[in-house]
Each structure stands twice: as C-alpha cells, then as structure tokens.
Amino acid sequence: MSEALRIFVPIDAAALSVGAEAVAQAILREAQERGIAIDLVRNGSRGMLWLEPLVEVETPEGRIAYGPVAASDVAGLFDAGLLSGGAHALLLGVTEKLDWMKRQQRLTFDRVGVTDPLSLADYQSHDGFAGLKAALALTGAEIVETVKASGLRGRGGAGFPTGIKWQTVHDAQADQKYIVCNADEGDSGTFADRMLMEGDPFLLIEGMAIAAVAVAATRGYIYLRSEYPHAHRTLQRAILKAENAGLLGDDVLGSGRAFHLEVRLGAGAYICGEETALLESLEGRRGVVRAKPPIPALQGLFGKPTIVNNVLSFAAVPWILQHGGQAYADYGMGRSRGTLPVQLGGNVRRGGLVELAFGVSLREIVEDLGGGTLSGRPLRAVQVGGPLGAYLTAAQLDVQMDYEALAGMRAMLGHGGIVVFDDSVDMAKQARFAFEFCAKESCGKCTPCRIGATRGVETMDRIIAGIERPKNIAVLRDLSKLMTDASLCAMGGLTPMPVLSALSHFSEDFDRGNHAGSSLLPLREKVAARSADG
Amino acid sequence: MQRYPAWDQDEARSIIAGLAHLEGATLPMLHALQEAFGHVDPQAVPLIAETLNLSRAEVHGTLSFYHDFRGAPPPARVVKLCRAEACQALGCEALVEELAREHGVAVDAATESLAVETVYCLGNCALGPAALVDGELIGRLDAGRLADLCGLAGASP
Numbered sequence: 275m276s277e278a279l280r281i282f283v284p285i286d287a288a289a290l291s292v293g294a295e296a297v298a299q300a301i302l303r304e305a306q307e308r309g310i311a312i313d314l315v316r317n318g319s320r321g322m323l324w325l326e327p328l329v330e331v332e333t334p335e336g337r338i339a340y341g342p343v344a345a346s347d348v349a350g351l352f353d354a355g356l357l358s359g360g361a362h363a364l365l366l367g368v369t370e371k372l373d374w375m376k377r378q379q380r381l382t383f384d385r386v387g388v389t390d391p392l393s394l395a396d397y398q399s400h401d402g403f404a405g406l407k408a409a410l411a412l413t414g415a416e417i418v419e420t421v422k423a424s425g426l427r428g429r430g431g432a433g434f435p436t437g438i439k440w441q442t443v444h445d446a447q448a449d450q451k452y453i454v455c456n457a458d459e460g461d462s463g464t465f466a467d468r469m470l471m472e473g474d475p476f477l478l479i480e481g482m483a484i485a486a487v488a489v490a491a492t493r494g495y496i497y498l499r500s501e502y503p504h505a506h507r508t509l510q511r512a513i514l515k516a517e518n519a520g521l522l523g524d525d526v527l528g529s530g531r532a533f534h535l536e537v538r539l540g541a542g543a544y545i546c547g548e549e550t551a552l553l554e555s556l557e558g559r560r561g562v563v564r565a566k567p568p569i570p571a572l573q574g575l576f577g578k579p580t581i582v583n584n585v586l587s588f589a590a591v592p593w594i595l596q597h598g599g600q601a602y603a604d605y606g607m608g609r610s611r612g613t614l615p616v617q618l619g620g621n622v623r624r625g626g627l628v629e630l631a632f633g634v635s636l637r638e639i640v641e642d643l644g645g646g647t648l649s650g651r652p653l654r655a656v657q658v659g660g661p662l663g664a665y666l667t668a669a670q671l672d673v674q675m676d677y678e679a680l681a682g683m684r685a686m687l688g689h690g691g692i693v694v695f696d697d698s699v700d701m702a703k704q705a706r707f708a709f710e711f712c713a714k715e716s717c718g719k720c721t722p723c724r725i726g727a728t729r730g731v732e733t734m735d736r737i738i739a740g741i742e743r744p745k746n747i748a749v750l751r752d753l754s755k756l757m758t759d760a761s762l763c764a765m766g767g768l769t770p771m772p773v774l775s776a777l778s779h780f781s782e783d784f785d786r787g788n789h790a791g792s793s794l795l796p797l798r799e800k801v802a803a804r805s806a807d808g
Numbered sequence: 809m810q811r812y813p814a815w816d817q818d819e820a821r822s823i824i825a826g827l828a829h830l831e832g833a834t835l836p837m838l839h840a841l842q843e844a845f846g847h848v849d850p851q852a853v854p855l856i857a858e859t860l861n862l863s864r865a866e867v868h869g870t871l872s873f874y875h876d877f878r879g880a881p882p883p884a885r886v887v888k889l890c891r892a893e894a895c896q897a898l899g900c901e902a903l904v905e906e907l908a909r910e911h912g913v914a915v916d917a918a919t920e921s922l923a924v925e926t927v928y929c930l931g932n933c934a935l936g937p938a939a940l941v942d943g944e945l946i947g948r949l950d951a952g953r954l955a956d957l958c959g960l961a962g963a964s965p
Contacts, residue, residue: 288932291947323934462892465931493831500839500876501888501930503943538832539839541874544928558834559866560873576831618934620897625934648898657893661928693894693933707896711928 278313279357282330282337284387286319286472287504288465293344294327300348301329308352318473320387321627322374330369333359339366374628374643379605381593381613382586383466383629386473392511394519397476403521405592409484410529417488418444421591423599425611430456430547430584431659431688432764433610433677436591439581442571443489446579453485453494453533454556454575454582458540458547460499461660463691466615467585469627471498471505474589475512476521479535481588483526484595485581486533494535495575497552500542509537544715548763549582551717562717563763584689586615607633610676610687620657620693621647630675637671640694651696655704655780659688661711662768664775665701684775686768701780705773706734712769723766726757730773737784747784750777812846812881819844820852828859834870838877847878887924887957888940889915889949894933903937906951911960922958 283289283298298314305312322328325341329351338359340351347364354362366372389396397403409417422437443451455478459467471478482494498506513535516522524532543561545551550564553575574580590612594602603611610632616639619625623645630639640646640656647653655665664685666673673679680687695704709730716723730753736746754770761767777784813819823840827833837856841848848871857864871877891900907913907924915924932938935947941957 287945288935288947291932291935291938291945326935459931460929462890462929463894463933464929465933468931501927501940503940504945538835541835541839541876542927543874555835556832558832558860558862558870560869562873619894619936620933622934661893691894691933693897695897699897704893704896707893711892715928 278311280313280315280332281357282315282317282332283327284319285316285391285504286326286469287502288323288469289319289326289328290504292326292342296345297327297329297343297348300345304348304352310357312357315390317389318386318391319469319627320369320375321383321469321629322372322624323626324624325366328366329356331356331359335359336368336370339369339372340364341366374624374626377643378629379613379631380629381602381605382477382589383470383474383615383627384593385477386469389474391473391475391508392515394476394515394521397474401596402476403480403527403592405595406480406483406487406521406527408595409487410527410531414444414488414490417484417595420595420599421488424590424594424602425599425606425609426587426590426594426602427610427677428584429586429590429614429689430549431461431686433687436583436587439571439583440485440488442569443491443579443581446572448579450493450576450578451489451491452575452578452580453482453489453491454553454580455482455494455496455585455588456547456549456552456582457496457498457502457505457585458552459502459585459689460544460547461662461689461691463619463657463660463693464617464689465619466617466627466690468502468505470585470589470615471502472508475508476516477589477592478509478585479512479516479522481591482535483522483533484591485583485588487526487529487531489579489581491581492532492534494533495556496535496537497540497546497556498537499540499546506537506539513537543717544711545717545765548717548765550763552582553580560717562719563765565762586689605631607631607674607676608678610678614675614687614690616675617689617691618644618694619691621649621696622694623648632676633674635672635674636666636692639675639692640671644694647694647696649696649698651698653694654697654699655695655701655776657693657695657704657772658691659686660691661708662686662764662771663688663691664771665704665779666775667779670779684771686771700786701776701783702734702738702786705776705784706731706738708769708772708776709734712765716765720760720762720766722757722760723762723769726753726761726766727769729753730757730769740787743785747777811884812844815845815847815849815851817851817855820849821855824852824855824859833860834862834867835874838871838874842877846881850879883918883921883923885922885957885959886941887922887954888927888930889924889954890928890930890932890936890938890940891915891926892928894929895936895938898936900937900949903949903951903954907954907958910951911955911958913958913960924958
C-alpha cells in the first residue's frame with residue numbers, strides 16, 4: 275500500500291454536513307474505474323470550513339488542496355490530474371502555504387486535519403504520547419509545576435488557572451480521585467471541542483491521562499453533549515483502541531499506573547456545561563447547579579477530589595509537557611498565555627477554526643481571516659463568547675483577544691467563539707432571545723435566573739411593542755443587575771451581558787416604531803404590571 | 809427513518825440490569841432505553857429506581873429534566889433544527905417562518921409523521937443553518953432542503 279497515492283477527505287461532521295461522504299465515495303469509484311490504486315484517508319478538518327469538502331493529495335511538494343469539492347467535480351478533477359496536484363478551477367495550492375494556515379500558531383490543533391484521527395500509528399509518528407511519556411518521568415508535583423509555568427487557563431470560558439486547579443486536587447487526600455472532561459460544548463458559535471474530538475481524539479485521551487498521572491486519579495469521564503453523535507462514535511472507538519494498545523487501563527504505558535476512561539452522553543441540557551451541574555448529571559441526577567464551596571477540586575464527582583477541565587484545556591497539556599511550560603507561555607500576552615483555538619461562524623464569508631496566540635485583534639480575525647459577512651451586507655454586530663457573551667459593534671473590533679482586554683469592555687472571551695451578524699439583525703430581538711434561552715435552559719435552582727429570565731422576556735416584549743419604553747428599560751437594567759449579582763452560576767449571572775451590550779451599543783433597536791402608550795396595554799399585561807408593582 | 813419496537817418491559821429490565829454496574833448509571837440507562845425503543849416509557853421509572861436503590865421521584869426527576877428523553881415513540885421523521893445565534897445570523901428563523909407559511913408545519917409541535925424540533929447548537933456554526941436528521945449533520949440548509957428533509961409534498965426535486 276505504501277506506493278498507493280494518499281488522498282485525504284475529511285470525516286469531520288462539518289465537512290460531512292456539506293457532502294464529504296459523497297465526495298469520498300466518488301473518489302473511490304473513480305479511482306477504481308480508472309484502475310488507480312489510492313489510499314483514501316479520512317482525516318479531521320483543517321478548519322477552513324468554507325472550503326469543505328476539502329480534498330488533499332499527497333505530492334512530493336507537500337499536500338495539495340482542492341475545495342470546495344462536490345461529488346460531481348470528482349471525474350473532472352481526475353481528468354485534470356488531481357493525483358499529481360494538477361491545475362483545476364478548485365485547486366487551492368499547497369495546504370500548509372495557504373494564507374489561513376500560515377497565519378496560525380497551531381499547537382493544540384497541530385495534527386487535526388493532518389492525520390487519520392483513529393490511527394494510533396499516525397498519532398505516534400506525529401509526536402503522539404511524547405507528553406505522556408515525559409509526564410511519566412516526572413513526579414505529580416513536577417507535572418503540576420509545568421502546567422502552572424505554562425500559564426494555561428481553563429479554555430471552557432472561566433479562564434481559571436489550570437495548574438492551580440490541578441495543585442488542589444494533587445494535594446487533596448482521598449481514596450479515589452476523578453478526571454472529568456467537560457465536552458458539553460453548548461455555546462452557539464463554538465465547535466473547537468467537536469473538531470478536536472473528531473479530528474484528534476487521542477490527544478484528549480493523552481491530556482486526561484497526564485492529569486490522572488499528575489494527581490493520582492484512576493478514573494475519568496468525558497461528558498459529551500448528545501448533539502455530537504460523530505464525536506461520540508470517534509471517542510468510543512479511540513478509547514477502545516487506546517485500551518487495546520495499553521495506553522489506558524490498569525497499566526498506562528507500562529508505568530504501573532491505572533487510568534480507566536469512559537464517555538458519558540448528556541441529554542440536551544445546556545446547563546450541564548456548568549461544571550457542578552455536569553457532575554450532578556454524571557452522578558445520574560437532574561443537572562442542577564451546586565452551590566460552591568465546596569469546590570469540585572475537593573468535593574467533586576461522588577464527593578471525591580475531581581479535576582474538571584474543558585476539552586481544549588486537556589488537549590493543550592501534552593504539548594506543554596513535551597516542550598515545557600515556558601515554551602507555551604512564550605505565546606500570548608499579559609495574563610493570557612499560549613494559544614486559543616478561535617471559532618469563526620455565523621454570517622461570515624470564510625468561517626472555521628484558527629488557532630492563534632492570544633493578542634490578535636478581533637478585527638484581524640473577522641475581517642482579514644473571515645473576509646466580512648457571507649451575505650455581503652455591512653457587518654453590524656459580533657457576539658464573542660457564546661450566548662452569554664457580549665455583542666460588539668464594528669467599531670469595537672480592534673480589541674485584542676485576551677481575557678482581561680475583553681473583560682475590560684464588559685465582554686468576555688468565553689470558549690473563543692465569534693458569531694458575525696450583518697445589518698439585518700434586530701438587536702432587541704437578540705436581547706429577547708438571550709432571556710428566552712436562559713428561561714428554557716435554566717436549571718431552576720436559584721430565583722434570579724429561574725424567574726428573572728422569564729421576566730426578562732416579558733420586559734423585552736413590552737419594549738419591542740413600544741409599551742412604556744423608558745420605564746421598561748429601567749426595569750430591564752434593574753433586572754439585569756439583580757441577575758448579575760445574585761445568580762448562583764454564570765447562566766443567570768451572564769445572561770444580562772448580551773442584553774446590556776445590545777442595549778448600550780445598539781440602543782436604536784430598542785426604540786423602533788410601534789410607539790404606543792400604556793393605554794394600549796392589553797388587559798393581561800395591565801394585570802401583570804399591577805401585580806408586579808405590588 | 810428509524811422504526812422502533814414497541815415497549816417491552818422484560819427487554820427494558822434486561823437493558824437496565826446490563827448497565828447496573830456503572831457509576832451514576834441513570835443517564836446511560838435512559839439513553840439505552842431510548843435507543844432501543846425510541847422513547848422511555850414511564851414504566852421504566854420503578855425498574856431503574858429498584859435497580860439503583862433510588863426513589864422513584866429521583867428517577868422521574870432525572871427523566872423529566874433532560875430535553876432529549878421522550879415519553880412516547882417519536883414520529884417517523886424527526887428533524888432537529890438549530891435555532892441558536894450562529895444559525896440565527898444565517899436566517900434559521902426565516903426557515904421556521906417559511907415552514908409554517910408554506911407547509912403549515914409548526915416547529916416543536918409534533919404530528920404523527922413529523923417532528924421539527926428546536927435544538928441549540930449542533931457545532932456547525934460556520935456552515936449554518938444546520939440540522940441533524942437521523943444522526944446526520946446537514947449544513948447550509950435552505951428552505952427547499954429543509955422541506956425535503958421533512959418529507960413534505962412539493963418539496964424541491
């Protein structure tokens with residue numbers, strides 16, 4: 275098989291969503307009809323999602339990319355000499371030299387799109403398990419020190435220093451400790467976890483195994499959202515392969531250390547991305563948020579010390595162990611060290627995933643890499659950090675991608691998702707949606723979130739209908755302050771962020787037409803307003 | 809289009825027993841039952857409670873908390889349509905309106921043959937609007953394709 279030409283067609287769910295499977299089948303058929311021996315590799319996605327399905331061919335000059343390829347293009351591509359990188363309207367050039375790829379600092383996503391996600395041989399020939407091997411030569415405390423030195427902060431959104439969390443679990447005394455991966459990537463606009471789990475699952479397994487070695491944990495769970503069936507299949511197969519190869523199980527890489535890993539599926543509850551709700555769900559209960567303290571690092575899963583980290587946090591660790599904490603910390607700015615896989619989506623011409631050192635401006639990502647809106651209309655708003663993140667204006671795009679810089683403008687980086695909207699967006703409706711989403715997904719434990727979200731929808735409805743706008747906007751601000759200050763977790767606490775950012779940056783949308791006095795208030799509303807006064 | 813066998817209490821009991829060794833087994837049990845029968849019948853509640861030494865209220869609480877679990881068999885076609893922000897930016901709400909206007913299909917109101925259900929984010933935010941049908945992810949959805957996925961008469965060729 276070694277002389278067979280290698281052709282790559284992604285098996286990433288996003289690539290499949292625009293026809294990659296049909297393209298793969300067409301290539302196999304075409305090669306067979308022409309009597310050409312090919313080795314079709316189903317890789318992860320390179321992250322240039324607007325070019326999917328992206329077909330690559332291995333040539334002496336490197337891998338050459340074509341895209342976006344439809345099944346009906348395949349015969350023509352073979353005619354044009356696809357196998358030697360022949361010229362064709364869909365020819366993009368050498369993948370590594372494409373502008374999108376060249377601009378990045380791919381540490382975590384180094385292998386994604388390059389290797390066959392489920393080939394351990396491929397993984398190992400691309401530095402796989404170098405981090406775990408390095409970790410096994412260190413004491414737990416030394417591993418924790420290395421992670422601390424890297425400056426890695428939790429990539430799930432909260433940005434808590436990973437090394438400090440690990441230290442707490444390391445220092446705790448218990449008969450059982452757990453490693454839990456939060457793969458409940460529920461924020462709209464984010465898909466880096468999915469791409470990593472589908473494109474390089476062994477990296478996540480390796481990162482979790484390093485955590486287990488560091489804190490002497492023997493069991494781990496990946497809590498995966500049920501909306502990701504492709505990632506679920508890939509992870510299950512990867513874990514099985516890792517067990518068979520002795521990378522997981524009773525004796526990790528012959529070290530005498532045990533680490534057993536399982537994937538558990540969520541069931542469509544956004545709140546289970548909050549770490550304590552996630553733990554409740556793993557234990558088999560309603561995904562209801564726990565009050566902290568105690569923190570999960572001391573009393574987590576089944577009351578035992580538990581590391582709960584995001585997929586991208588664990589996935590950053592093997593590189594850090596292989597190259598050293600300082601090498602990772604050399605990337606980035608301020609207190610945001612290393613790289614961030616940024617996800618660009620929504621109404622954007624070139625959407626996808628780019629891994630960049632912290633510090634790059636939002637404008638560079640949205641305009642240079644993204645190429646503006648897909649619709650071609652003017653860009654009006656950008657939401658950063660998921661449904662709980664702020665809406666920013668085109669004028670605010672010069673902010674740097676950095677936890678503190680965004681926090682300084684009442685926004686947040688979150689999980690690194692960026693959603694672009696054109697000028698057809700109605701920001702009052704977006705503010706209403708933020709409350710509606712919170713009302714649907716609130717776990718119901720604390721009153722500010724459970725009741726506040728519903729009151730928020732009602733208040734927005736009145737504002738949109740033009741009913742006593744100034745008064746209702748005052749109610750909106752008051753309600754937002756209450757939810758921010760008094761909610762138990764980020765769900766209720768951050769829902770006001772998109773609302774208030776929409777109100778302060780796009781106030782004209784809160785004052786559009788439909789002006790009506792209180793006399794037009796429907797009776798039901800009057801009753802509601804009166805009882806609210808009392 | 810998946811067809812499911814009718815609920816079978818004995819089969820359910822054996823599925824539950826097969827997972828009883830897991831830590832925090834409730835969700836894996838509920839998922840396994842739904843995979844086998846397309847829904848989780850309320851009769852499963854006492855079975856799980858007994859197996860895991862939990863109260864029925866606890867099991868019912870878990871079952872009723874999560875959006876995924878169905879109390880009755882699903883229609884022949886289930887289309888999960890993303891209506892989160894990234895898909896909103898690409899007009900998913902217009903798709904919802906068109907479904908109602910052109911085909912009289914309301915989202916989140918299942919009929920015997922079709923359910924179009926709201927989901928929030930399928931992780932396909934750069935290629936939206938997105939839907940998930942029979943475990944298959946679909947990107948760059950337009951009105952014609954959506955009608956097609958819903959099996960609606962007069963849908964695009």
